[in-house]
Amino acid sequence: MASRPCIFYEARVADLFDDDSAPAPAANVPLAERLRPASLGEVIGQEHLTGPDGAIGRMVAAGRLSSLILWGPPGTGKTSIARLLADAVGYRFTAISAVFSGVADLKKAFAEAELQARTGQRTLLFVDEIHRFNRSQQDGFLPFVEAGAVTLVGATTENPSFELNAALLSRCQVLVLHRLDEAALEALLERAEAVEGRALPLDADARAALIASADGDGRFLLNQAEMLFAAGLNSALDTAALRDLIQRRLPVYDKDREGHYGLISALHKSIRGSDPDAALYYLARMLTAGEEPLYLLRRLTRAAVEDIGLADPQALVQCMAAKDTYDFLGSPEGELAIVQACLYLATAPKSNAVYTAQKDAWRSAKEHGSLSPPKHILGAPTRLMKNLGYGAGYAYDHDQADSFSGQDYWPEEMNPQTFYRPTDRGFEKRLAERLAWWNERRQQLQEGS
Template sequence: MDLFSSDPVSAPPPPPSGAPLAERLRPRTLAEVVGQAHLTGADGAIGRMVAAGRLSSMILWGPPGTGKTTIARLLAAAVGLRFVAISAVFSGVADLKKVFAEARDHSRTGTRTLLFVDEIHRFNRAQQDGFLPYVEDGTVILVGATTENPSFELNAALLSRAQVLILNRLDGAALGDLLARAEALLGTTLPLTEAARAALIASADGDGRFLLNQAETLVSIAPPAPLDPAGLAALLHRRVAVYDKDREGHYNLISALHKSVRGSDPQAALYYLARMLVAGEQPLYLARRLVRMAIEDIGLADPQALAHCLAAKDAYDFLGSPEGELALAQACLYLATAPKSNAGYVAYKAARRTAEQTGSLMPPKTILNAPTKLMKQIGYGQDYAYDHDAPDAFSGDDYWPEEMTPQSFYTPSPRGFEAKIAERLAYWERLRRDRRG
C-alpha cells in the first residue's frame, strides 16, 4: 500500500539533497504555495479554516502539478493533525480498513487524522461509500484529490459531506515564480534565452511539477550556450496535452468548439478543432460533431453546410491523417462563417412534443392512399386535390388530423437562404387564405 503517516503538529521533513528538484522546492508553509491564493489566502476557504483551527472534509479538484498533495500535507501540519496519505491507484478495501482502524485508535488518545486520498476518483462507488461513516463520526478528516470533475466521478453522498475546492491551473506568473525559486535553490540561471524561457513555461501547460522536472534536466545537461526555442524543443520532449477522450477534458473542448462555431468565430473554432486533433481525438468523431453543428445551428440558412461536412468526412476517409484533417478544418471554417439558424432544430423539437401529446390521430382521409376497394368505399383518398393540377401547383388543402387545428412549428430566420424560404411560406399562406375564402 502506498501510505505515509506522520506524527501530529509536524512540519514536512526536509527532503534529502539528492531528491528531485520538485521535491526539494515543495512549499513548507501554505503561504509558499503558488497560484492558489484564492484558496490559501486569508480570505480563501482554506485560509479561513486554518485561521479558525478547524478543518472540514474537502475534495481538491485541479489539473496535475497544481499543489493538491502539498496543500493537504501543509493543512495537517497547520492545525495539528496526524497525516496519512494513500493513493486510490494502489489501495484497496483492506488498506482502507487498516487506515480507519488506526485512525480510530489515535482518536481515543485525542489525536485526529487527516486522510489524504490521491486520485480519489479511482475508487469505485462501493469503496467511496466506505468512507461515509468514518467521515460522519469524525474518525478522519478526508481530503481527496482528483483531476476529474467530482460531480461526474464521486458519489453524491460523499460530495454532500465534503467541500469541493477548485485549484487553478498555474498561470505564467506562477510558473515564472517557480522557475525563479528553482534557480535560487540551484544557484544558477537556466541556460535559456528569454524567448526559450517563455517557451519552457508555455510547454508546462500549467503543471508546476513538469516545469521543475524540465528545469532540472536542463541544468544537468548544461548546454554550452543559452538555448533558443528551437534548441530547447530539440533537447526536451514536448509535453502531451492533458486530454482524456472519455472524461471532462474531452467534453470541455468539444463544447468550446461547438459554441465557437455557433458564435461565428472561425479563429476560435479552428483553434479548438486543432487542440482536439493534437491531443489525439478521433477525426471521425469530430466529423460527426461538425455534421451535428451544420444541422442544429445552421440548418436551412445555408443548406450547403451539411453537404460540406459530409464531403469533409468522405475526404478524410479517402485521405486519412494528416492530409484529411485539412478537410475537417475547411468544414469547420465553413460552418463558423455561415449564416446561423436553429429554426429547424426548434421546429423539430416542437413538432416532436406535439406528436407525443396527440398520440395516434388519423390524418384526414382525403390524403390517405386507397389501394383496396374497401378503403375507397370508406372514403380514403376521396376528393384529394392533386397540387400539380391546381393553379400555381398549390391546392391550399388542409393536411392536419380533423381533431387538430393547423400548427406552426417552423419559423424561418431572416438570415441566409431561410430569408427566401420565409418569402415562399408567406406567398403560400396568402394563396391559402385566398382559396379558402
C-alpha cells in the first residue's frame, strides 16, 4: 500500500495550485485572504504581542525566535502571525495541520528542516490545531525542538494547560491572543471597503449589529462582508433586513450602541450585586437579541464560582443543571432553566473567597517552585522508595481520634500558608467554624507531640 502523502498547507490560496498552474485571479480569492496582513505591524487587535514592547515584537527586534504556542479564539490572526514571524526574521516557513497530518507527515517535516539547517537555513514549523495531536505525537516534537532543528509555533483554540503535554509546554512560550474587539473589527471592515472600493450596504445600526454578530472572529466578519458585497444591493440594509439576509439573529442595539461586552458585564455585576431583577433584564436583553444561550450559561457558571463559591455550593449545581436542561430542551423551552439559574445566583449569599484563594495559591505555587511534599505523605509503591523513607510516619486520619491527625502536609522548606478565608455568609459560615476547630486541634496535637 502506498504511504500516506505528507499534507502540508499554506494559508494563501495561490499555494493550492501546482507550480505550472496560473495563480487564481484576484477576484476569485476570498476577501479574508486578500486582506491577510503583509507585516506584523498590519496585524489587527494583537498589539500587546506584536508591538515593540510585546513578546513577539521583542523577538523580532532580537532576530531570534523561541518556540511558541499561540492560544486564542478563531479568527484572531494566529496563522498570519506565524507566517509573518518567519518572514520578519528570515526563517523558512512550513505549515501542517494536526487535523489532516500524522506521524509520517511530522517526520518528513523534521527531515526537511534538518536538511535545510545544514545550509544555515532555520525553519519555523507552524502546526495549526496542535491540540488535535495525541500525547505520543506531541512527544515526537521534543527532540527536534530541543536540538533546534525547528522553531515550533503551534496554534490552538483550546487551553494548552489541558490539551498539551507538560514536557512540550515547558519548551514553549504560551502567548494569548485576544478576541478582536469592536474597534479592531471596525478596522477590518474599513480595510475590506478600501479593497472593494465601496462601502458596505448597511446603515449604522446594521453595521454595529454585523460587528457584534462576529463575536470577536475577524474571519467570520470578513466572510459576512464578502457576502454583502456580492449581494448587489442598491440600498443600505437596516438591522431587520440584515438579519433576514444572513439568516442569523442579531443583537438589538439602542441609541448609545450598548453591545455584547457591555451587556455581559452588566449581567455579571448585577448578579454580584444581588439584584435579581436587573440581572434578569440584562439576561433578557441578550437572549432576545440572539446571544448564544451556551455563552450565557458559561458566564453564569463563572459567576457561580467567582462570586458565590462555597457560600452556596448549590449555585454551581444549578448552573450545570441549567446547561443540561437547555441541551435537552433547546430553545425556547430550555431558556427557562437559564432564567432559573440566573435568579438563583442573584439571590444567593455572595463570597469571592474561592476566587481569592485560587489567586493566592497560584501565586504561591509560582513563587516557591517545585518543592517536594514531606516524605511522610509521599506514596511508596517500590522497595527503594520505602527505604528512602517515603510514607514513613504517615498517620491515617480515619484511624485517629475525631478522624483528624493534625499532621503537617507542607513542604519542609515552606511555612504553612492560608489561602482560603471563608466568610460568615451562607454555608461558608459553617466551613469557617469547622476550619477554626481543625486549626485549634492541630495546634494542640503539634504542641503535645
